[in-house]
Amino acid sequence: xxxxxxxxxxxxxxxITYAVIGESQTCPAENVGKCDDSDWEGEFxxxxxxxxxxxxxxKNPLSFKWYNAEEEILGKKMKDxxxxxxxxxxxxxxxxxxxxxxxxxxxxxxxxTNSLKMAKRRMRANFEFINKLGVDWWCFHDxxxxxxxxxxxxxxxxLDEVVALAKELQMQSKKKVLWxxxxxxxxxxxxxGAATSSELGVYAYAAAQVKKALEVTHYLEGENYVFWGxxxxxxxxxxxxxxxxxxxxARFFEAxxxxxxxxxxxxxxxxxxxxxxxxxxxxxxxxxxxxxxLRKYGLIGEFKLNIECNHATLSGHSCHHELETARINGLLGxxxxxxxxxxVGWDTDQFLVDIQEATMIMLSVIKNGGIAxxxxxxDAKLRRESTDVDDLFIAHIIGMDTMARGLRNAATLxxxxxxxxxxxxxxxxxxxxxxxxxxxxxxxxxxxEKKAKEWGExxxxxxxxxxxxxxxxxxL
Ligand code: XUL
Ligand code: CO
Numbered sequence: 001x002x003x004x005x006x007x008x009x010x011x012x013x014x015x016i017t018y019a020v021i022g023e024s025q026t027c028p029a030e031n032v033g034k035c036d037d038s039d040w041e042g043e044f045x046x047x048x049x050x051x052x053x054x055x056x057x058x059k060n061p062l063s064f065k066w067y068n069a070e071e072e073i074l075g076k077k078m079k080d081x082x083x084x085x086x087x088x089x090x091x092x093x094x095x096x097x098x099x100x101x102x103x104x105x106x107x108x109x110x111x112x113t114n115s116l117k118m119a120k121r122r123m124r125a126n127f128e129f130i131n132k133l134g135v136d137w138w139c140f141h142d143x144x145x146x147x148x149x150x151x152x153x154x155x156x157x158x159l160d161e162v163v164a165l166a167k168e169l170q171m172q173s174k175k176k177v178l179w180x181x182x183x184x185x186x187x188x189x190x191x192x193g194a195a196t197s198s199e200l201g202v203y204a205y206a207a208a209q210v211k212k213a214l215e216v217t218h219y220l221e222g223e224n225y226v227f228w229g230x231x232x233x234x235x236x237x238x239x240x241x242x243x244x245x246x247x248x249x250a251r252f253f254e255a256x257x258x259x260x261x262x263x264x265x266x267x268x269x270x271x272x273x274x275x276x277x278x279x280x281x282x283x284x285x286x287x288x289x290x291x292x293x294l295r296k297y298g299l300i301g302e303f304k305l306n307i308e309c310n311h312a313t314l315s316g317h318s319c320h321h322e323l324e325t326a327r328i329n330g331l332l333g334x335x336x337x338x339x340x341x342x343x344v345g346w347d348t349d350q351f352l353v354d355i356q357e358a359t360m361i362m363l364s365v366i367k368n369g370g371i372a373x374x375x376x377x378x379d380a381k382l383r384r385e386s387t388d389v390d391d392l393f394i395a396h397i398i399g400m401d402t403m404a405r406g407l408r409n410a411a412t413l414x415x416x417x418x419x420x421x422x423x424x425x426x427x428x429x430x431x432x433x434x435x436x437x438x439x440x441x442x443x444x445x446x447x448x449e450k451k452a453k454e455w456g457e458x459x460x461x462x463x464x465x466x467x468x469x470x471x472x473x474x475x476l
Contacts, residue, residue: 023425029272044109044125046471048393050132061394065162067404068133073411081365081407083375084400085137085178086130087336090349091383091392093316097384114147117184119162126303129168133396137178139226139377142213143186152205156212163216163277168185170220174413176226178375179270179306179334180217182209184279185230195231196245196283203248210252211259218265223373224334225260226306227253228272233279246283250297257302268373270333272306275315275320277347287325294331308379310340310347312435323364333373337399351380351399357404359413366410376403412475419471422464 025339054063069079096104109125111118121251123145130138142155146162149155184194184206192198205474211440212229230302232249234240253269260269271294273284285289285307294300305326309319317325317392319339339352352358377430378399413419429435437443 002351003015003314012252014418026130032335034132034346037338044128044394045132045389048132048390051397052313057380060392062397064397064401064404066401066408073407076370078404078407079136080372081362081370082136082400082403083178084403085139085375085377086126086133086135086139087377087379087394088126088138090379091129091342092126092398094381096382101384104193105382105387107389113119116147116158116161118332119146119158120165121167123162123169125423127173127175129392130175131173133295133393135396137223137375137377138175139179139379140218141181141183142209143183149186150210158211159216163219166220177217177222178377179226180213180222181228182206182213182222182225184209186315190231193229193231193233193245194199195229195249203252207252207255214256214259214265215263217267218263219266222265222267224268224270224306224373225265226270226272226334227256228274229282229284229305232276232284233276233282246293249283250293250299253297253299257299263364268333269303270306270374271303271334272311273315274308274311274347277314286312286317286320287329288330291325291329291331295423300331304374305331306334306336306374306377307332308336308338309352309357310338310379312347313340318360320364323361323368325364327364327368332364332368332371332374334371335365335376336379337361337376337403338378338380349381350383351378351395351402353398353402355402355405355409356472358402359409359472359476361404362406362410365414368409368413391412397447409475413472416471416475419468421431422468426463427460 052063053068054060054065056065058065067078069077073079073081075194095103107125109121126138130136142159145166146155146158149158169456189202189205190197192202192408195203197203197206208228214225229249231244233244234242238405256269260267264301271284271290273290275280275285276282283293287307290305291300294303307319307322307326309322312319315322323332323335337352338349339350339354339357340346341350378396380395381397432441434443438448
């Protein structure tokens with residue numbers, strides 16, 4: 001009897017504690033009532049109005065200082081150079097949890113569950129956010145926007161329900177998907193990879209997931225579709241048949257191309273290189289490795305690249321290098337605009353705030369004539385310690401302002417022409433009859449040896465790197 005009494009008391013205490021903690025963490029007093037309502041259509045960001053351009057002298061954190069959507073730079077509106085996009089997984093599923101610590105962010109609209117009801121509420125929050133921020137695109141993984149299921153059928157049905165709401169909200173707001181993708185890295189079934197898994201059943205499951213993700217991206221008028229092979233790689237070559245895995249990956253991509261055509265999806269297929277993390281070695285290491293893979297398997301005309309700046313630095317390159325590699329191979333499709341921290345070696349996914357880096361990025365983008373139908377997706381998250389709702393706006397605003405400064409600076413450099421002239425001059429010895437012969441592939445070694453003997457020791461000019469740096473700085 002006594003034991004039963006204690007048990008019941010403990011049960012009551014647990015229920016009360018759960019109710020109190022649950023409520024204070026996920027549904028603040030002013031929202032009581034709303035948080036239980038599956039059709040909550042209230043304002044998610046009360047007190048935040050549409051973000052406006054106020055110019056560089058503004059001290060208002062909720063305003064643009066440099067990004068002026070309608071302003072024309074080099075003959076194109078700023079909004080058309082960028083085609084900014086919000087990443088659903090960071091902005092609406094980021095909790096601040098890390099390997100050592102629990103979540104730090106409890107947005108007022110969250111109820112602490114991964115239910116369908118919650119998924120729909122988050123989708124409404126997403127649309128209010130992009131509307132207020134003045135961004136026209138958003139990006140998603142299938143499993144960020146809708147709960148997984150016990151079976152593929154259940155997962156697909158969940159996705160369909162959320163996607164139907166997203167479509168309705170898109171029609172009201174005239175927003176579109178920049179790219180969609182399938183999350184092929186979180187579930188334990190993908191521990192050995194998805195398309196490169198040693199298990200045939202996993203390969204098939206991944207194919208079914210991509211098939212569905214392509215369909216919903218198409219339905220949401222997505223302009224691109226991304227493949228990021230987070231687990232397509234290895235931890236040890238000792239137990240890995242790398243050649244077989246790469247062949248499987250190519251077959252998987254071929255099947256995706258065929259399915260895209262079958263359903264009439266005209267968006268661009270993008271591969272997003274990354275050297276490692278979570279695998280020790282990811283097959284799409286960097287832009288050059290991925291270009292080589294596409295060429296080897298005859299897929300070069302079917303794909304472009306989504307260059308992420310933090311992935312670029314992880315592979316030992318600058319973002320500018322990766323963009324240039326993609327550009328000169330005709331593969332620059334999209335940019336995941338973020339940056340790492342120079343003091344740490346992993347993927348910190350920070351908002352890019354370095355004006356010089358932004359300027360270099362925009363030099364590549366301008367040379368490419370823009371990146372449409374791609375854009376700039378903010379694959380970036382708030383720091384774990386940034387926990388206010390308005391931090392979500394501030395982070396995107398500084399990200400957009402930084403890129404806008406980069407565009408303005410790059411345009412200044414291009415209009416000024418001094419840097420381009422410095423580069424032209426470095427190669428002027430090739431602007432000759434014999435230089436043209438070499439570049440046309442008409443100078444064999446016998447001919448070149450004859451010339452070398454005739455000319456004697458060549459004079460070699462300065463590379464003028466510091467002057468180039470001085471010119472760049474004058475535009476910042
Ligand atoms: C991971 C990463 C992904 C992809 C989409 O580093 O960048 O979010 O962009 O799967
Ligand atoms: Co990314």
